[in-house]
Amino acid sequence: MLKCTLSNIDKLFEIVSASMPLYLPTEDKNGAVFKKWQPGTVWSNASNTVKGPKDLFFPQSEDLMAFKTEGKKIEVIDTRTETEDFAVFGVRACDVKSLEILDRVFLTEPRDSYYASRREHGVIISLACNRPTENCFCGTFGIDAAEPMGDVSAWLTDDALYLHANTERGQAFTKLIADLTEACDDSAVSAQKEKNRKVMKRLPLADLEANAFGGSKTEQFFHSPQWEKLSESCLGCGTCTFVCPTCQCYDIRDFKTNNGVVRYRCWDSCMYSEFTKMAHGNNRNSQKERFRQRFMHKLVYFPENNDGIFSCVGCGRCLAKCPISMNIVKVMKALEVDTDD
């Protein structure tokens, strides 16, 4: 265990930034967002950021390649930029877990080389949650907010930041900041973990369980009459998918320029009417079907194909951001009522 006193925290950011871009939560008009550290940037310990660290690995829109045409000649231009090492500080336990979920999607064959290369270049410094919000329910999915993973795990007490490297990349990171840290025993961190776990137990959603869901439950939930009610006022805005750290759907499109084409990909949302439109049209024609897809994917289809792992990490963002306050917790509770019958 390493200790860095809080008075040195800006120095720490400065040292890291000197060798690679460092992204950390900082207050924006709309709450905490991950931004690149610059002298003067004030780190925010808010729980949690408006959007997760997903954008840093899988940006909302990115150019994949470009084509330049000259007469009959087509030149393919490499537009890739994701080759730089970078660090992300202050990633919460739920969000660290969300990256493992994205890994399952993007790093299995066919491997997504854009995502993969960002993952290879990024070092993740997590941070335990001292003040979770009322919307947090990571515990439902077996995540311990007091024990965040990542390349380096970090804990915050009143006066110090404690760090522990979990991987080689993490060790390289702690070496970078060796001058600012000193070795110490685990006692302060253990005490902090105790405190955090006590808070977790008092969270309003602490009792929510996911046991009723999982792979092989398609039949049971697909035809539930609850979907009609649950989705009746959904705007189909896709905010829930955009703020979700585990939502991973995208579209690939061509943007025509004067003398060529830029091929880019951008996040898509199962909540949208044009999502996965095929030659014959759409396979989900009502908002009810689209809405059902999102939650079935998280709670049933994903675990079905991924060793029982749910693709929700309980970060609470869809609770905080849905304009009509419909969300996965309400869905789970309503569907569970169904199973009781």
Next chain:
Amino acid sequence: MQTVTTKSLCERAASLLGEGTVAAVLGWKRGEFDYDLTPAVFTAAEELTEGFIYNDFSGANLSKYLLKKTREIDGKILVFLKPCDTYSFNQLLSEHRFDREKVYAIGIPCSGMADIQKIRKIVGEGITAIEACENSLLVHTLYDDEPISVSCAEVLTERCLNCKSKKHVAYDELIGDEGEVLTSNRFDEVEKIEALSADERFAFWQNELSRCIRCNACRDACPACTCEKCVFDNPNSGVQSKAPGGEFEEKLFHIIRAYHVAGRCTDCGECSRVCPQNIPLHLLNRKFIKDMNETYGEYQAGEYDNQRAPLVNFSLDDPEPSDVVKGGFDRA
């Protein structure tokens, strides 16, 4: 705190359902917490007792849901409308967007809606309960032993801070006291932006719109945005955009939308309320409203249910285009 109770509205709705006057009730449904209400349709008295709620977080304007619900549901729908919601209701009627015969509208008073984000800014995270008192809210949190009292005025939503009317302009029945049209300061912020230089104005919007994630919630919630298929969703339109496609496209989307709702926007405030990125969209709409007022005379969209908006109307004393200079109406 609201002046009419959930109970009284519930009872009235249940009796209208019971006697068969209406087949369904459009209202707000209780959530996990005291502030996360969802627009919902109720079809039985028990459903109402269990879920219906009207409180300081019943911000959602239910009028747009009538488009879909009047087509789906047989029989009349009871809808509860706050004063500002009635303007959207009328505007939709002006545009013949739903069948008035299929709706039973009950106007209810509103003493202003609270913004949960403003409350969070004051009390911090971990809100577990919110009790409404006369002029304040008692907020219980995970981290404070005693509830924190915040004044309602301090946490009003933006649109309620600039409430244009406490008067209902459409209803079949009124519950509670009727209010009056108010003189608001809603153009103050617009004037501040007008006073900026062109570059500063550009920078202001650049910064605000840079947060846009193109969820289109602003459009989806907007009672003036009722196209069956929005061009921005239509793959055949050539301008379909699923992602923030760079600074230029973002501005284009918002400007096009503002133009499209100009004269039809009642300033209901839904767009700014639902924006997950806290973009002050109302400023764009209010700029249009202000310019139209100054150019064509005072006009309030949704005041009546059969109006012609200034931009689709013509009168002999309309100003000549030459009167309107680049960058807005020349006030000199």
